[in-house]
Amino acid sequence: MPLIVASLLTFAAAPAALAASAGAQEPPLLRGAYRGPYDEVLEEQALAREGVLLDGWERWEFWYEHERSGLTAGPVEEEPEALLPNGRYAVHPDALRRSEVIEAATPLLLRALRSPLPELREAAALALGRTGVAAATDALVEAVSDPVPQVRQAALLGLGLAGTPEGLVVLGDRFSDPALAVGDRCFAALGLGLSRRPEARSFLLAALESNLNLDRLAGDEERLLQATVWAAGLHGAHDFIPLLTARIEELERTAAIASRRVRTIALWALGSIHDPAATAFLVRRLGHQDLAIQRAAAQALGRLGDPGALGALAQRLRQGGDLQTRIFCLLAVGRIGGTEAGRVLAAQREAARLDRHLFAAWGLACGFARASQQLEEVRSELMAPPHVGDWQGEAVLDPRRDEERLRGALALGLAFSGDPGLLEDLGALLRRKGIDPDFAGYLCEAAGWIGGEDAFGLLAGVAGSGPSQFETLRGLAIGFAFLGTPEGAARSLDLLLDPDSPPEVRLAAAHAQRHGRFSSSLQRILGALAxxxxxxxxxxxxxxxxxxxxxxxxxxxxxxxxxxxxGWNYRQEFRLQRCLASY
Incomplete structure (x- = not known):
């Protein structure tokens, strides 16, 4: 109860007190995050002829780079525990043991948290949080007072990930203290959501009950409110649904423009809670006059995964209109899957043919839904001769490269469908001279997802063919890890350990270590760090x-x-979102 009382007293404090707080969220010190071809799209727009409107922001890579973790490691809501009853993380002979984490990894992480180098303290705080070792709580509590804001932010997230009762008290105090920098308070809110503990649910519900209203839609108060709504989605408790839906409707009536960003975050939260009770509310917003709301609703329905939404998504696709909304609707249909999803995708075949971005989304969706009748066409298109210029409204600087990038989506869609015969086609594509490095990277991911000895041989051949650009190396780091074999893990880890690897490659390889959970990988990393x-x-x-x-x-x-x-619409960028995207 003391945490809830603190929330009510301080989040609703006088605006002057909040205005006095200094420091917004700081971009993390970690380098290497890749969330889509932002630089390429900006360059294309800068060099485009006057009057030519490019549609690069609709490229499928933006969506996929935000979604890969849930698509490949599995949603956090399903089978959340990776640990087996015997204390191992997997069933293979080289499976990591929990005792190794406690006895060997934790002491080194604690040492790194005391490093004079802030990059190491930041990374160690996140790693300690992810390990969930309770003995690290005191060190993380100390780190929330670090002089470097990025380290404080990471420590607050780490406390949430660890989810200990002592850590929750600190998070509640930090969230409620109006004298602290608003950035710290926002990350404390996110930490409460990440913990998923019942005490945090009560705390966040009380904060939203008091503050999700018109009076908080400005300055630091709005930034803190955004983080609190985001935290509700991360927490995932069903109790948030009636509160969020009622307050969204109220803000739509009283402050539609001022509340736009808060409402899009709230729609994301409703999708992240994965409760069909929110389906009808989200469906009604597929036809909203605000395109940002349409897009957020389509994304949320895909994340929620309720087959009951397929009819509404199909209807919205038939209506045409906003390209981004239609792309998100197609991907949502694919994510929901099932026989009815296959019928919806079949009905959209001709419409998808009119735009390369729609077709890329359609190909991915057919793979997710395992729509067998459509997959043969996806495969045929993947291997067909280039037909540059055939797409309606095509306006790109390098049409051949753009088409190759489109085909990367088709390759991944086929891989997610589980088609083992795809490997031969992937090999033929990778042997082509001068293919785009983005395309090569996604082909490597597709091969790794298919798996098997032939896939390892294919990836090893690409790795041994000479110097590669970072996009291809990044695909190799991920593809090797997707194999889930000791040999694949070792090759991915080679790219991580190499100081000369581009940061995008190392960070991708670091994230990919979730696949396989090998004891030998941990020992190599600890040896290099020691x-x-x-x-x-x-x-x-x-x-x-x-x-x-x-x-x-x-x-x-x-x-x-x-x-x-x-499930986040990457076009709705703001400071807190950019910080989270960097992790």
């Missing part, structure tokens, strides 16, 4: 290694922190 932990020249590489320890040792199957971005 030797070079305090070397400032290797600080960025070592930060990625520390993150990898957290991913290896996380007792949850899915990545709770990455789930903060799943």
């Amino acid at each position: 030797e070079d932990l305090d070397d400032p020249v290797l600080a960025r590489r070592n930060a990625h290694l520390l993150l990898a320890v957290g991913h290896l040792a996380d007792p949850w199957r899915g990545d709770r922190l990455q789930s903060a971005l799943e």
